[in-house]
Amino acid sequence: MNLRCLPLPSAARVPLIVQLSLATRVSLATRGILGCLVSMVAIACSISQADEPPTRIITTGWNAPTAQQFQRDWGLFQEQSFTGAVIHARADQAPPDPLKSAHSKDVWGEVSFSETEASLAAMSDGKASGSYLLLSANPGDADWLDDEAWGRIVARWRQAARLTKHGKLRGIAFDPEPYHSPLAQFDADVEPHASAGSIQTLQEAARRRGREVMQAVVEEFPEIELFSYFWMSYFVRDHRYRGPSPIDLGGKRRADFDWCLAGHRYGLLPAFLTGLLEAAPATTRFVDGCEYAYWLTEAAQFNRLASDVRERGRMVVDEAVREKYDRQMSVAMPVFVDIMVPELIPQWTLNPNVPDRLGLFQKQLSFAVQASDGLVWLYSERGRWWPEPRETQLWHNKDVYPHWDELFPGCLDVIRQAQSMGKVVPPSSIASEATLSGRPANEDAMECVAEITAEDGEWQTDVSTRGRVEVTPLRQRNATGNTTENVTEKDVEIRGAKEATAGLAYAVVSGQRLRVAVQARQSGRGLCKLVVRYRDSSGEFLAQRGVESYAYPESQLPTRWRSIVVDVVVPEGARSLVATLQVSRQHLLEDRIEFRELTCSRLAPEGSSLE
Numbered sequence: 001m002n003l004r005c006l007p008l009p010s011a012a013r014v015p016l017i018v019q020l021s022l023a024t025r026v027s028l029a030t031r032g033i034l035g036c037l038v039s040m041v042a043i044a045c046s047i048s049q050a051d052e053p054p055t056r057i058i059t060t061g062w063n064a065p066t067a068q069q070f071q072r073d074w075g076l077f078q079e080q081s082f083t084g085a086v087i088h089a090r091a092d093q094a095p096p097d098p099l100k101s102a103h104s105k106d107v108w109g110e111v112s113f114s115e116t117e118a119s120l121a122a123m124s125d126g127k128a129s130g131s132y133l134l135l136s137a138n139p140g141d142a143d144w145l146d147d148e149a150w151g152r153i154v155a156r157w158r159q160a161a162r163l164t165k166h167g168k169l170r171g172i173a174f175d176p177e178p179y180h181s182p183l184a185q186f187d188a189d190v191e192p193h194a195s196a197g198s199i200q201t202l203q204e205a206a207r208r209r210g211r212e213v214m215q216a217v218v219e220e221f222p223e224i225e226l227f228s229y230f231w232m233s234y235f236v237r238d239h240r241y242r243g244p245s246p247i248d249l250g251g252k253r254r255a256d257f258d259w260c261l262a263g264h265r266y267g268l269l270p271a272f273l274t275g276l277l278e279a280a281p282a283t284t285r286f287v288d289g290c291e292y293a294y295w296l297t298e299a300a301q302f303n304r305l306a307s308d309v310r311e312r313g314r315m316v317v318d319e320a321v322r323e324k325y326d327r328q329m330s331v332a333m334p335v336f337v338d339i340m341v342p343e344l345i346p347q348w349t350l351n352p353n354v355p356d357r358l359g360l361f362q363k364q365l366s367f368a369v370q371a372s373d374g375l376v377w378l379y380s381e382r383g384r385w386w387p388e389p390r391e392t393q394l395w396h397n398k399d400v401y402p403h404w405d406e407l408f409p410g411c412l413d414v415i416r417q418a419q420s421m422g423k424v425v426p427p428s429s430i431a432s433e434a435t436l437s438g439r440p441a442n443e444d445a446m447e448c449v450a451e452i453t454a455e456d457g458e459w460q461t462d463v464s465t466r467g468r469v470e471v472t473p474l475r476q477r478n479a480t481g482n483t484t485e486n487v488t489e490k491d492v493e494i495r496g497a498k499e500a501t502a503g504l505a506y507a508v509v510s511g512q513r514l515r516v517a518v519q520a521r522q523s524g525r526g527l528c529k530l531v532v533r534y535r536d537s538s539g540e541f542l543a544q545r546g547v548e549s550y551a552y553p554e555s556q557l558p559t560r561w562r563s564i565v566v567d568v569v570v571p572e573g574a575r576s577l578v579a580t581l582q583v584s585r586q587h588l589l590e591d592r593i594e595f596r597e598l599t600c601s602r603l604a605p606e607g608s609s610l611e
Helices: 022-031 034-045 067-078 114-121 147-166 199-220 257-262 269-279 291-295 299-311 319-328 357-371 411-419 433-437
Strands: 003-005 018-020 056-061 084-087 132-136 171-175 225-228 285-288 329-331 333-336 375-380 446-451 460-464 468-471 492-495 499-507 513-523 527-535 549-551 562-569 576-584 592-605
Touching: 056 411, 067 084, 067 114, 114 147, 132 147, 147 171, 147 199, 199 257, 199 269, 269 285, 269 319, 285 319, 291 299, 291 333, 299 329, 299 357, 319 329, 333 357, 357 375, 357 411, 460 468, 468 499, 492 499, 492 576, 499 592, 513 527, 513 576, 527 562, 549 562, 576 592
Parallel strands: 056 084, 056 375, 084 132, 132 171, 171 225, 225 285, 285 329, 333 375
Antiparallel strands: 003 018, 446 592, 460 499, 468 492, 492 592, 499 576, 513 562, 513 592, 527 549, 527 576
16 A cells, blocks of 8 residues: 655644555545545645755764754754754763663663753754654563563653653654674564564564553653664565565565564564554654665665555554554665765775765665655764764763764765755656566576586585584486485485585586575474575685575475575676575574475576577
8 A cells, every 4th residue: 555654844743644646545445544534634734844845864873962962063963954863862870871772671770861851951942853862672681571671661662752752852763773692672583582482472472562662652742753773674575684574575474474573683573563553643653764775776776665665564564553554654765874985884885886976875865865755864873964072972982983074075965955855756766576686587487498517516514503414415317307316305404503504516607597496394493595605716705795695485384395596697707606505593403494406507588598
């Protein structure tokens, strides 16, 4: 459903402002709610939005200001055309930023924010209406079933909402990312969560905690906006490091939905968001910040991600709250400023071969503006947008980085242009499934024409920390394709592994179109995927971004044999392809994943031939 929530001016206390496409109007009419939404639009349109630009651009990152600096330096900051920032709430006592550890099981002593409250109170109406107070899900050591610990966490959310309301801020900026390894609040596989129960038990608990948090928040500030660097945007497509998407290419829940969430770095976040939505009144808004867009480089990719969050993201939350998700979730887009400047983080530089870095920044900002629902956030680490903090800094001797106008001359002019940019992207810019998956656009018309033999026929295995890998010699096939020896049901078995791999290498030529495939099944816990990497003539792995490919198993119950398929085009400089079977998240030796029939075959479009 293409329902887009637009940003509200702070003075407006109406539930939503919505923009309906023709297709959506027809769809809503069939649901019998068109009349209600049209009335909402009529009311909303009577409210002036002259105090906000077409796109709000805010800042966040390592050099986010305290409320004290925000109050002191807002005028200078606003001159750079920003409409807001993510703000730290500095406490009167140590630790200086307790809301960054809001998800701690520990009992805290008295925490007061009198200086922060005074700074917020001193700001005139509207000054902070585009800004957010930071709250983080760290350290993430609270057991989801621990009522006492979660009572303390809920109280901290309440305190953050009270500060937000008091300071006339727009809302809370929620950061779900874990920074205290091995802890991770939303990962069902890490302790203390892994021992607490099944994925279903943990999902029920996370949903309950979401309701409790939201009930406390809206008692303080029912019109709050909960902006998160990501809500469902890391679930709408597979992610190599986060985990598999629980939604299939047809937009439906996969048959192995719970398996996907059990293997996902943020697998309990959908249940938590479901609980938040359940308890949220119509006046509460949510914003998905789409953090993954840091690494996107085409307009079509940005637009597809935004569409995915709206259409596929709704399928990740429970059906009971999907209409609320449609009405109250909007999309923001980020730009990671540091990766525009090659000298700052060389290994992360975006499109390093592009010499015009300002031009690249302008493109990225333009793509973000066009794809968002009116909010773009600039994330930065090694530069600052604010004057030197001096006595307003978060803690004494905190690092102070150069101003971005020194590090990246001309960037402020680009930002000013982007802020006033209107929507110009045509519908045809939406990327195809093939473009975004990295698979050939005519994949369905392709056939395997020749199988490639492994270079040395020996499995290369590796076990990290714990676990066991067992392999059988490669099966030999005769000219008719029949197995001639080693007739076993499995080729590789991995048990009890926190991290383990088994791989084969194949000689390849740049430009070849190949399909790597294997079958897997499992009993017990565990996550598996197929990863394709390349070595050069010296035996070193190619390191440039984008040359590795991966895939998770097809949608099917994990106890059955499931295919894993990766289609690739061999990049320049590659001399061998390494197909690696990766297993993780096993806990006991009874947790077992088996693989069979790993193949690497040449592909040709239908009706063509390969020389």
